[in-house]
Amino acid sequence: xxxxxxxxxxxxxxxxxxxxxxxxxxxxxxxxxxxxxxxxxxxxxxxxxxxxxxxxxxxxxxxxxxxxxxx
Amino acid sequence: xxxxxxxxxxxxxxxxxxxxxxxxxxxxxxxxxxxxxxxxxxxxxxxxxxxxxxxxxxxxxxxxxxxxxxxxxxxxxxxxxxxxxxxxxxxxxxxxxxxxxxxxxxxxxxxxxxxxxxxxxxxxxxxxxxxxxxxxxxxxxxxxxxxxxxxxxxxxxx
Numbered sequence: 001x002x003x004x005x006x007x008x009x010x011x012x013x014x015x016x017x018x019x020x021x022x023x024x025x026x027x028x029x030x031x032x033x034x035x036x037x038x039x040x041x042x043x044x045x046x047x048x049x050x051x052x053x054x055x056x057x058x059x060x061x062x063x064x065x066x067x068x069x070x071x
Numbered sequence: 072x073x074x075x076x077x078x079x080x081x082x083x084x085x086x087x088x089x090x091x092x093x094x095x096x097x098x099x100x101x102x103x104x105x106x107x108x109x110x111x112x113x114x115x116x117x118x119x120x121x122x123x124x125x126x127x128x129x130x131x132x133x134x135x136x137x138x139x140x141x142x143x144x145x146x147x148x149x150x151x152x153x154x155x156x157x158x159x160x161x162x163x164x165x166x167x168x169x170x171x172x173x174x175x176x177x178x179x180x181x182x183x184x185x186x187x188x189x190x191x192x193x194x195x196x197x198x199x200x201x202x203x204x205x206x207x208x209x210x211x212x213x214x215x216x217x218x219x220x221x222x223x224x225x226x227x228x229x
Contacts, residue, residue: 017200021137032095 038066075174079113080187084170086111091160093153100163101203102130105194113187118220121210129209165201169193180225188225192218 034055041051052059073081087107091099109116110123121129138145162170172193177185194203195214207214 015140017205018137018140021133022141022143025134025138026143028095028097 035066035069038062039070042070075177075183076185077187079111080173080185080190082111083108083113083116083187083190087166088160095153096160098161098163099166101165101169101194101197101201102126102206104166104169104190105203105206108187108190108194111187113190115186115188115191115221115224118224119191119207119217120212121207125210126206129206133205133209165197165203169197169203172196188221191221195221 038051038055041054046054047059048063049059052062055062073084076084084104084107087103087105088099090103090106090110096103105119106123106126109119109121109126135145169190170193173185173189176189176192177183180189182189195207195218197204197214204214207217
């Protein structure tokens with residue numbers, strides 16, 4: 001059983017309150033990590049295309065999402 | 072509807088938005104409204120019987136427990152990163168409902184203005200699974216007790 005299988009299996013816990021809260025926290029964590037590293041990549045000279053490729057999304061999607069947040 | 076809010080009630084809502092921004096949360100919920108009322112030292116907030124720090128701790132405990140219950144390493148929890156997204160955060164459905172109920176409470180109590188006390192009363196009337204109710208209970212506080220105390224205190228000062 002892989003780590004992610006284990007997590008998903010446990011995620012089917014009896015109390016949905018815990019599962020939903022954890023999902024929301026992890027989404028927020030992923031968003032924070034993404035924002036931080038997109039910003040770092042731009043500073044390091046990465047193009048939007050390169051960042052999009054690395055994230056597995058289109059250049060347009062990553063640009064639209066992050067252009068305002070880049071300092 | 073905000074034009075009928077007292078200055079203190081408006082400040083409490085602003086503080087709620089700031090709490091959500093500070094945490095990097097995607098929307099303003101009833102839990103943020105609760106913390107906003109206390110954080111802005113709005114009238115009636117002293118009767119809740121908890122500080123902003125207490126409620127933030129209670130929320131962190133719930134976060135840790137939720138991650139543990141889902142089998143995720145709780146150490147993943149990072150410090151809140153402020154939201155840098157521009158523009159207004161949306162209110163959750165529950166938070167919108169609280170603002171509407173605040174109006175109803177104010178009218179029901181014969182008040183022309185929407186006071187911060189009415190926000191607190193509306194928050195204590197939320198259903199069991201509401202984030203603000205869960206937060207109060209995690210902190211060992213009784214929503215019904217808070218509402219009773221608050222209504223009594225408002226009658227005394229009326």
